[in-house]
Amino acid sequence: MNIPLNRTIWSGVVALALVACGGGGSSAPSAPATNSGTPSTAAPTATGQTPVSQNTTPTDGTTAPTGTSPSTGGTPPTSTTPQANIVPVAFAGGAQNVGLGLVTVNGGGSSDANGDPITYAWTLTSKPAGSTAVLTTTTAVATSFTADMAGSYVVSLTVHDGKVSSSAASVTITVAAAAWQAQSTSKVFTALAPTTDDTVNPMRGYYRWRGQEKVTQVSPALDAYQRYRWKDLETGLGTYNFATVLSDLQTAKSQGRKFALRVQAMLGYDDGQVYIPSYVVNHASCLNGCGWWADYDAGTPGLTFVPDWNDPYLQQRASALLLALSTALGSQDDIAWIDIGMFGQWGEWALSSGINYATAPAGIVAATDASKREFVDMHLRAFPTRQMVMLAIYSRYNEVRYATTQQTIASKPVGMRIDCLGRGGFMNQWTHHPTEWATLQDVWKTAPFVAEYCQFPSGDPADTPLVAQQQVRDFHISTVGNGNIGDGSANSWASYTPTEQQQLIQVGREAGYRYRVDTANVGLTGSGLLSVSAVVRNDGNAPTYEPWEVLLELTNSLGNTVWSQTMVGDLKTNQGAGSIQSFSTTVQLPSQSTGDYTLKLIARDARRLSATPVRAPLRWTVAERTSDGGVDLASLRKN
Template structure:
């Protein structure tokens, strides 16, 4: 018979302690199974904590290209040399090009231009218009079926002989006629449906609110109506609002801009301050940058400009030139620079000066100072974001990261960007990304305004090797083949290349 005897007290205590330790270990393992396991191996940095400050490029040599700033392609023109290209393009279309008979639309022109823009890495902006200027060409910009249409109260408009010495005439639409307004709205609705059908609506950078006035720019000479039939009068304030409203209702998610003549004060009040249709604040549009005295319509009425003077902080101010000739002492690139700085203009159409000359001569015929003013205008307009300072700490597989970003431009960005921290492997492939929350680049209005954000990240268990740690700003909008997202924002730091700003190298062992 084998007899078991109880162990001595110290032995029993040891067994009890061992049992408790085992139970604790099992409990710990069970608890660990509920949490993500920490990465095996280790991450090393050049130092446990690294603080660095960086230089931004001088304005005088900064040719960084980003969306909705500097120059954009204007009517397929790029008269000012832009070494690194442009990320937006703009065109305008006549109603008669898009609708040939009631409800028969052909948007091949617009779709083709969007496709060209996409292939060049750009987004696209446009305006629709119902007439040109007063060229007396006997040419219709309103569809032919509208002229004398019995559904209109007074023939939908009238022919104007603007120049008695020239027998040709210009058709002036009746902007107040309900049928003209209704068909204008149907044109916008048909265009929106076609863009949606082709999946390219998100390729739109902005829409000029048009369809009204010469060139769709919301201006008409008052003298026009001295020759009009008695029933046709200048457009009413209520109908001006209606033309703006139809754009907003058909394209509620797009960025809109409205023309700024003082005569549009009521429509601007509606579009910028009162309407609640659009998802984005409506911006401003000027068609006569460089014309001396053009802004006096507002600067001479400062109290009237006050409601709109800070709209640039939340929506873009977009411009194109009025035609100017070389050696003009008043209407010139230097005047344009002052206007752009004063009113915080972000992007300018790259054309529409030195008219009546071949494109190849328009730039070369300018004086060296005029050329330099135009180059500087492109550098000064819009935002200039750079990484000013970073602090990096790596310990036990945890990355502590902070960055300070500064805007040295004259305006903010108006598109959505997320600032991220990323690891890129030795082959250049993105291996990991983390959101650096707390940044709002849209709130950095320029003039050196800065913002700092920080976050902690548990680094992933990647393969052993060296990884570049970078800070990058990415477009947050969905990307599709038909409507790709913007490329990453380019910082204006000195000595950087590529999409992201490399801060340091981390090593995974």
């Protein structure tokens, strides 16, 4: 075959030769591409493929038909052309605007037109000066880093299909300065031992008893108690003199205390005194003189005046007195409790067996059940929203049960009181009557059990501080009068041995509630989303009976509270013996100035916006307690 030297051979041969020579070569990389958020749709470039004309013009002016052999003019021989490799395309995701914290970028949008599997190579190419951010991985389809400073972070990605690498793709993450420094904090608090814990709190431990605080305490009691004789409060028919009561109330308030009281219609025996107003005795409205002189001691007859408890006029005037006193006292928030008193010796609902009604004047008999019920009701009517307590003696079981579990006049549950704490066998009156006690044994769960001592000397074999301790434990007594001990003299405290003194101190430590923060967890995001959970434990023998709010408080570096949040929960339901209660909340912190803050957990008087005085914050019984009674949960930083 004669082929002119200037003729072009079929271009397919050239193409095959070029594929064989350049089949794995890579093209020169271009500048990195910045992703816009959508994978590229531009046609990829095949590697090693040089375009070749399929129609060539011979020098002699003739044209070789496309796809035919110039030597024969027919169909060229059949041959197989390998598929050209196409450069993969990297995609690092779209730009992000985020806050401080974890940032994730994903290269899942990268592609390879040939369907080859690809591998990933990430690089953190730029970050703010001072940042310590690093990628969690450089070879996975997605990676992340912790943005620890505000500013711009640039992450680049290249992918490889086993033959060639893609051009680099990059994504920019812009991190704004966070309002708060993110953190997660957990704390376990240290409980104070009950044998050494001298925490003083309201309505627990010792209360100030008629101007006395005999048992040594680290700080004064937060409740004060007094008693008043009817004749001193009403000097004439409807003429009331509450000056002493109101003065005692104001003194208690000025000392940060609440006030408790009892009104008495008689005291003890054989003193020759009348303790009801003189106008009442032998008043024309009395059925039988409204009282009589009883013979308590035959050796000194007729020296004990006993009111006629059944006389309607005496009952009417007693009720009027209590109503007037209630009005004079004013705000119920000032009152810790009021004894249901009036009736019996010292207003304690008991009369000595030495009072023999068989010797009483005609028409005067022992108090009927209806009359005793009326003396309870007159207190309930006068003080329907105040805390009251009823003397708990077995001989008055019906009245005690009525007042504490059956009455419907007062809105607050009525508690109980005993006035002979420490006397050996005194509470046998209840333990020896289990059926009756069963109806009263849970009263302490919703209303306080108050007590005071019977005087007992040092070394007494039956009446001792250890007996008092056991009574406090067994009957869930919350608060004890800090007086009426020893011989009642000014030096009665010093008359006890050091061991007895420590035992008396221990009575106050064990009486009532002992709330403590057990554990707490705090979480804060950079955007200021605060999550707090805390466990509060009551190691005492009774709950609190006053309204408290458990609060989160944020204080600044000057100690000023700039924000607070009430936690959901009621301490009154946490009844003691180690019972626990959980408090939790998630809340967005409001905007604050740059600086350092302390997050506190504190229990405050729920009536603090209206009450006078406001109770001091409840003091948690933990070693980490701050001077205001609360605990610090965490230190927070606003950037």
